Amino acid sequence: MIAVDVRLRQGDFFLKATLTAQSKTLALYGPSGAGKTTLLNIIAGLAHPDEGRIAIDSIPFLDTSARIDLSPRQRRVGYVFQELRLFPHLKVERNLLYGRRFAPKKERSVDFDQVVDLLGIRPLLDRWPARLSGGEKQRVAIGRALLANPRLLLLDEPLAALDEARRAEILTYIEKLRDAFAIPIVFVSHRLSEVDRLAGDVAILDQGKLVEMRSAHVSHDARRF
Amino acid sequence: MTNEIFSVDQGTVLSALFAPFSPPEWTAIVLSVKVATVSMVASLPFGVAIAYLLARKRFPGKILLNGLVHLPLVMPPVVTGWLLLLSFGRQAPLGRFFDTCCGLVFSFRWTGAALAAAVMGFPLMVRAIRLSIEAVDTKLEQAAETLGASSFMVFLTITAPLALPGVIAGMILAFARAIGEFGATITFVANIPGETQTIATALYSATQIPGAEASAARLTIVSIVIAFAALVIAEILAARVSRQAMDL
Numbered sequence: 233m234i235a236v237d238v239r240l241r242q243g244d245f246f247l248k249a250t251l252t253a254q255s256k257t258l259a260l261y262g263p264s265g266a267g268k269t270t271l272l273n274i275i276a277g278l279a280h281p282d283e284g285r286i287a288i289d290s291i292p293f294l295d296t297s298a299r300i301d302l303s304p305r306q307r308r309v310g311y312v313f314q315e316l317r318l319f320p321h322l323k324v325e326r327n328l329l330y331g332r333r334f335a336p337k338k339e340r341s342v343d344f345d346q347v348v349d350l351l352g353i354r355p356l357l358d359r360w361p362a363r364l365s366g367g368e369k370q371r372v373a374i375g376r377a378l379l380a381n382p383r384l385l386l387l388d389e390p391l392a393a394l395d396e397a398r399r400a401e402i403l404t405y406i407e408k409l410r411d412a413f414a415i416p417i418v419f420v421s422h423r424l425s426e427v428d429r430l431a432g433d434v435a436i437l438d439q440g441k442l443v444e445m446r447s448a449h450v451s452h453d454a455r456r457f
Numbered sequence: 458m459t460n461e462i463f464s465v466d467q468g469t470v471l472s473a474l475f476a477p478f479s480p481p482e483w484t485a486i487v488l489s490v491k492v493a494t495v496s497m498v499a500s501l502p503f504g505v506a507i508a509y510l511l512a513r514k515r516f517p518g519k520i521l522l523n524g525l526v527h528l529p530l531v532m533p534p535v536v537t538g539w540l541l542l543l544s545f546g547r548q549a550p551l552g553r554f555f556d557t558c559c560g561l562v563f564s565f566r567w568t569g570a571a572l573a574a575a576v577m578g579f580p581l582m583v584r585a586i587r588l589s590i591e592a593v594d595t596k597l598e599q600a601a602e603t604l605g606a607s608s609f610m611v612f613l614t615i616t617a618p619l620a621l622p623g624v625i626a627g628m629i630l631a632f633a634r635a636i637g638e639f640g641a642t643i644t645f646v647a648n649i650p651g652e653t654q655t656i657a658t659a660l661y662s663a664t665q666i667p668g669a670e671a672s673a674a675r676l677t678i679v680s681i682v683i684a685f686a687a688l689v690i691a692e693i694l695a696a697r698v699s700r701q702a703m704d705l
Contacts, residue, residue, distance in 0.1 A: 276603055304602045317600040321618050330614075334605025380604045 234258055234384070234416060238274055238284030238294075247271065247281070247440040255432025255447070257410055257417045261424070262437035268420040269314065271437070272386050275418065276311045277304040288384050288416065307384075308335070310377030310415070314388040316369050318361035324372050325357040331380025342381050342413065350408055351375045367398035371405060378409065387419035391426060406430060482672060484651055485659035486679055492567060492655060493635035496575035497628055500582060504627060508586035509612070529641075530580040538644025541573055545645075569646035570653045574638045578631030585630055589623020590616060622695040629691035633684050656680050 233254055240247040247267045251258075260268040273279035275286060277293065280301070286294040288309075293302050310331070318327050328348070332340060348354050351371040356364060364372065370390065377385055390406060391399045403426065410417055410430065421427050427434055436444040478486065510516070511523055529537050545552040545563040555561040563569035593616050601611045617624070639657040646653040648662060656676050663673035 278599055278603070304599070305605050305607060307603075308605060309603060311600070311603040313596070313600060315596070317594075317596050319597060319601070319615060330601070330606075331604030334607075334610070376604070 233287075233289060234418065235285070235287045236271070236275065238271075238281035238286065240270065240274065240279070240281040240284075242270075245270075245440055249435070249437065249440075249442045251435045251442055251445050253418075253433035253435075256414075257419070257431045257433070259427040259431035259434045260418065260420045260437060261422065261427050261434050262443070263422060265439070266437040267440040268422075268437055269388055272311070272388055272418065272420060275307075275384070276309050276386055277302060277307045278311075291383065305334070308380065308382050309384045309386055310380050310382030311386045312370075312373045312377045312388065312390060314392065316373040318364075318369060318373060318376070320361055322361075323357070324353065324359050324361065324364070327361065327372060328353075328357075328375050328379050330376060331382075335381040339381050342379055344379060346412070347375050347378050347409075350412060351405055366393055367402060370394065370398075370402055374402075374405065374409070378413065378415070382415060385415050385417045387417065389420050389422070391421070391423070403429060476671065476675070478675060479672065481650055481654075482659065482675060485654050485656050485676070488567060488570075488651075488653075489636055489655040489657070490683070492570045492574055493632050495568075496571040496578060496635045497582075497632045499571065500575040500579055500631060501624075501628060504579060504582040504586055504631070505617075505624065508583045508590055508627075509616075511583070512587045512590035526583050527580045529577050534577065534638075534640025535644050537576060538573060538641035541569070541576065541641065541645040545569065545572065563646070565646050565649060565653060567646075567653055570638075570642050570655060571635075573641040573645045574635035575631075577638050577641050578634035581634055582627040582631040585623050585627030586620065589620040589626070592623070593619045622698045625694045625698065626691055629687050633687045636680060636683050636687075656683075 233252065235252045237250040238247070245267070247270055249267070249271060260271060262268055270279060274281050274284075275288075275293070281294070281296070283296040284294065285292070285296070292298075292300050293307050294300060319330065322330070328344070332344075348357070351374060353368070353371050353375055356368055356372065361369060361372070370393070374387070374390070387406070391402055394402060406417075406419075407430065417430075419426075419430065432447065434444075434446055435442055436446075507522070507526060511519065511526075542564065543549055545555070547553070547556065547562065547564050552563060555563065561568065563572050597619070598611050598615055601615045602608075606614065636655075637657060638655070639661065642653070642655065643658050643661070648654050648658040650659075654662070656679060660673055660676040660680070663669040663676065
């Protein structure tokens, strides 16, 4: 379960979001500037809210009233950044394995070969990130986050930089990993089609406010009638 | 009337260029390389640490630290040498401390020449490393952190390798500066053949003695060759590092 209740003021921007998701996949949906990426950064521990609480599967990441604020390292979220941030000086294989050695030994359950085959990146292992296409980089970034054995996977606009063909392809990969691993996923999108296909719960944000919280399937049904 | 002492006989100089090095010249050349290498290697950890602090951390007194590091670049080298003598001389507090704790004596020893060279080369080293650390994208460091790396591991596996070309440039600059060091060295450890006489101070002596023009010319050539070789090696290493990163 994902439980987030945070408030943050950044200049003119005010973010206030209270949401809980029971399902394995939560979508943060809304126009640009709604605060979706800021919310991901707060969950990852890269940004700090003025006050609030975050708990993932009842592990507290943040509780300002109890002075709990885990570092990004302690939170162990697999964050796939919008700009991917692959390490340019490491080949694909070493990018993929980067987080593995930092995960506690008994929590290294994600299998390297399974991830590599699932994402179809075996032929890329010996390449430098600079020599990958956009879709290839995206898959490597997802694999890298997954192989760190995270408690939670964060995907920031995983399909935004891709053309239609690549988009459908990556979407399929994300569906596969959603079903293959028991890791909850929070992803950011401004496209309803992606949200419908991937998410169990949807949080609709606009200008820093949570507008609506709903189950994706209900919304789908609602539009049909 | 011409002054015989200060006239340089071109013919003598030319023929002497092809003569082998005299033993004192060899001693000065070997000592120079030793002093420069030791000063470069010994100051590297401090250079990297201070460059990292200046590039990545905010703390009170940062401007002061930055000023202090750069001081040897703008002060007359004689002042630096004199200050070293005051603090690292045998009876001075730091000098006595290192003597009793580790048996390390600086004054009028080659180790003192290395210390003087390290201090003089330090601003150049720190500056090059600092710029290259600042050029490393902090977003990559953040990404490493979310993948579970501690600050130290982030530095070791992300920041340091990406800043490597700048670190190499800083080392070479410090080495070249050490080979050229004169003012602080001669003030701090004098010009003792076989102990503290480097190429630069030997060359100075040669210009003070009538008839030593040939020796001066040979030492001049040597210092040009060493400086040039250092620059070429730096270029090659930096090119190799960036080629490796891009796999071209």
